[in-house]
Amino acid sequence: MPIFEIDPDIRKAETLPADFYTDPAFFEISKEKIFARAWHFLGRADEIETLKPATILPGLLDEPVLIVKTSEWLSCLSNVCTHRGKILVEEPCQASLIRCRYHGRRFLLDGRCISMPEFEDVDGFPAESDNLAKLPFAVRAGFMFAGLDPVDAFRVFVDDAAERLASVETAGLRLTATRTYEVNAHWALYCENYLEGFHIPYVHHGLNEVVDYGSYTTETFRYSSIQTGFDEKGEVAARYLFVFPNMMFNFYPWGISVNVVRPIGPSKTEVDFLTYVRDESLLDVGAGADLHTVELEDEAVVESVQQGIRSRFYTHGRYSPTREQGTHHFHRLIAEFME
Ligand code: FES
Ligand SMILES: [Fe+2]
Incomplete structure (x- = not known):
């Protein structure tokens, strides 16, 4: 019997139960079942x-x-x-x-x-x-990855998504800044917030000005997903690649922001932000401009969810079939790894 089951049909599916985030035993199990088996x-x-x-x-x-x-x-x-x-x-x-x-x-x-x-x-x-x-x-593309005992080869983890990003220039990237954010929430709450643009109009008023909510897309692959935001001219404003369970690669006109989500405890997470710049003159433009403000907005909402899921009146939720495909896909992978 699997521990968690997420229906493959998003219209029927229920989200992960609150226990996954609140029970310290699941946090311990996920260390070996998820993180020791990933890249x-x-x-x-x-x-x-x-x-x-x-x-x-x-x-x-x-x-x-x-x-x-x-x-x-x-x-x-x-x-x-x-x-x-x-x-x-x-x-x-x-x-x-x-x-x-x-x-x-x-x-x-x-x-x-x-x-x-x-x-x-x-x-x-x-x-x-x-x-x-x-x-x-x-x-891959000059970035290094290692695993302890990964369930699949690195190419299986990323290649289907990487094909979509083949046009991205990765030569000449320079690490110009690193910063670690501390978030008082479960690591998966942080990731699943990242995995939907559904909240942009409600949570990120500044970002909402530069990303067209209507044309925002999510594609899911075996172990990864790509979200694409377009500007009002229909040009790509940002692409967000997530590689299960905790790596985020954010592609902006100026370069790549890499976020590594590191679970510290059941309600404590650290997120490393590594800024790899190719073209400094574009740093203040569009969706990649004020990442610090967007991050603080995300943290506030994720920490609020951390409080909420402890409630005895909350057990699980449902998904929007048009806006939460990335979160549904992420929960399915968690259920698969935790088996
Ligand atoms: S621990 Fe390395 S030589 Fe003894
Ligand atoms: Fe956000």
Whole structure:
């Protein structure tokens, strides 16, 4: 029996029950069932020298990894020494070997353990288990992604949507700002608000001036969705790509704003905003102009929902078949992963 069932027919479907957001047990289960089986954002490949330590999903999975770049390849290894568990590389650096600073175990850049002082008498050393684990890893449009145990290959997660975004120029993007927002709400409430433009006229008065509500569209794919907002001339004002469960790529005339949603607790979420600019002269134009104001408006409404779903009079809702396809699709994926 699946834990949650969301009818594939949006006209008949009911939204996720309030328990999913309020019961701490479901928060715990979603860590392994959803986040450990998905892909995670690791920034731009051109930001790396040879070795760059990183953390997969800080605050929830907290997995220490090491991105390795050579002239021939790029990969992602465990950043934990296979001897007694020290973090191997603490700062980005250039190196031709990885050497643990605790007792001197040495690894090649491909993760193979090659030597260790005082281990001459150890039976069968080094063995396969002394090598650093290699994580599933992918690079797309210059952005890097890794997973712990993803249910599907990265291309299955994004390729059907990526075809729609083939015309987007990703060369020359520069990370110009990073900022983390703290939201007092469940991570899925934050995501499902992002996944519909239904609320724009009610919540975002400024944004509503530049996005034509009538022509707003949502397309759903296997693990992702794209929302497109047009301006009054019928030109694309913004495109919003969501990759399940927590990555948002917002395409504006000036470049890409990447949002990574990080669950911290059942009613606490952090959202990293990474601003990748291609054309600074367009920063103050249209739907990509005042993202901070839009974010605060979204946070206020999402935090209000967090209060509301605790009510004993709220169990679940229904969907608008014309305006909430993205949210319905997201809930279906949650139900699928939580099985
Ligand atoms: S923990 Fe790395 S060598 Fe001992
Ligand atoms: Fe919004």
